[in-house]
Amino acid sequence: MTSTDGGRSSALGRRAVERRLGLVTDLYELTMAASYHRLGMHDRATFSLFVRKLPAHRSFLVAAGLEDALARLERLGFDDEGIDYLVTTGHVRPEEADALARVRFTGDVRAVREGRVVFPGEPLVEVDAPIIEAQLAESLILNAIHYPTLVATKAARCVAVAGGRPLVDFGLRRTPGIDASVDVARACWLAGFASTSNVHAARRLGIPASGTVAHAFIEAMPDERAAFEAWARTTVGPLTLLVDTYDTLSGTRRAIELARRLRGEGRALASLRLDSGDLEALSRAVRQLLDDAGLRDVRIFASGGLDEYAIDRLVRARAPIDGFGVGTRVGMSADAPVLDMAYKIVAYAGRPCLKLSAGKATIVGPKQVWRRRDSGGRLVADRIAALDEPAPTSGDWEPLLEPVVSDGRALRRPRLAELRSAHAAEVARLPAELRAIAPDEPRATYAVSISRVLAERHRAAVRETRRREGLEPRRDGQAS
DSSP: OOOOSTTHHHHHHHHHTTOOOTTSSOHHHHHHHHHHHHTTOOSEEEEEEEESSOOTTOSOEEOOOHHHHHHHHHTOSOOHHHHHHHHHTTSSOHHHHHHHTTOOOOSEEEEEOTTOEEOTTOOSEEEEEEHHHHHHTHHHHHHHHHHHHHHHHHHHHHHHHTTTOOEEEOOGGGSSSHHHHHHHHHHHHHTTOOEESOHHHHHHHTOOBOOOOOHHHHHHSSSHHHHHHHHHHHOOSSEEEEOOSSOHHHHHHHHHHHHHHHHHTTOOEEEEEEOSSOHHHHHHHHHHHHHHTTOTTOEEEEOSSOOHHHHHHHHHTTOOOOEEEEOHHHHTTTTOOOOOEEEEEEEETTEEOOOOOTTOOOOOSOEEEEEEEOTTSOEEEEEEEETTSOOOOSSEEEEOEEEEEETTEEOOOOOHHHHHHHHHHHHHTSOHHHHOOOTTSOOOOOEEEEOHHHHHHHHHHHHHHHHHTTOOOOSSOOOO
16 A cells, blocks of 8 residues: 555555554454354454544544555564464464464555544545455544554644644653654644644655753753853754743843844844743733833743643733644544544444444444535534435535545555645634533533435334344334
C-alpha cells in the first residue's frame, strides 16, 4: 500500500519486508483465526469501527490515525520467527500456524477522512475482507485510531477557543513513547496547531518546528541579565526571552533593557514567554511594562499546564496573550483519556451479524454515513444508512465513508496539508454550540439518525436472532 502523507508511511513500507505485525494483537484474535481456518470459514466479513458514546464534555470527535492504520494493514502477516513463537505458545496447532503464515491483507477498506468531525454510532472505518484477515486487523486498527482521535479532538477544542492565536505542540516529553509523540504532533497539526517543538516529528511530517528556551539556560548563567544577553548573542531566529525563572516582572524589566540595546543594533525582541503563575494577571502587567517602554510589537507567549479550558478562560478574560504552548494535557487527552471505541462484525458471508448485549448492541450490515448541510453550508444532521441504499434525495447530502483500500492496495489519499485545510473548513461549519467549551453545562448534541431501510433490516435481523437463539420477543418496540 502506498502513502501520500509526506513520506511518513513510505518509511514504514521499507520496514514491511523486515517485520510483519501479525503478533501485535490480542491472543484471541489468533486463536479465532486458527479456528476459522480449521472450520473452513474463509468467506468475506464486514467489520465496523465506531465509538459508542462521547466522553464527558465532548460534543464531537475528530477522526485521526487512519494513515497509520493503513500502513499497519500493509504489514499484516507473520515472519518465520513469529510463526515459530506462535506454535510454542500451545494455543495454535502447527498446521494452523502454517496457514496463518500465508496471511496478507487482501480486502477492502472504507473510511472517514482524517480531520472530519464524527459522532457516536457512526462508522469511522469499515473493513471488508476474508474473515481471518478482517479479524486479525482489529487490534492494529483500533490501536492506530483510538489515541490520535482523542488527541485531535482535544487539539481541535483548543483551536476553537484560541480565537486565531497560534498554538504550539509541546507534548513530546510526557507522551507514551516516541512514536506517540509523532502521533500527537500530527494530530495537533491536523487540528490547526501552528507548529510543534518536536523536531523529530517536524522532520517526519514536514510541519514547522518552533521553540524558545528553558529555565535551565537561565539558571546555568551567573544571573538573569547575563542569561538574556548570552541568549541574544548566541541564538538565531526570532528572539524570545523566558522571563519567569525568578520573578516575572523583574525578568520583564531586564528584557526591556536588553530590547532597547538591541534596537540600537538593528535587532528586535520578538516575544516574551510566561510559563507559570497567574497568567492572566501577569500577562496584563507584562503587557503594560512593554507598552510603556514603546515595545508594543513584542508578543506574549504563554505555556504551562494549558488546555482548552485554561485557554478559554484566558481568552474570555481578554488576557493580552498572543499564543500558547500546549503540552501534557492535550498530548494525554487528560480529561478524557479513553474512548468507548469498538470494532465489531456486522456481516459474514452475506448474513447480517449483530450483538444484543445491553449497552453494547450493534447495528447490522455495511454502512454509509450521509451528512447534510443547510443552504448556508452549515452542518445540520447525519444519517447512518445501509451501504447499498441510494443517496438521500432531499437536501444537500454528502457521503463520509470513502474507499481507501481496494483488494489490499491503498488508493491515493489526500496529503496532511489538504486534510488540515478541510478540517478547518468543516469545523467552521459546525453549529457554534458544538464548538463551545462549557465544562459545567450540558453538552450540545448533533442530530444523527438511522435510515428507514437500515432500521427495518436491523429489526428483521434482531427478530431472526432472537428466534434462532430461543429468546423471548422484545416487547418495547425497540430495535436493540
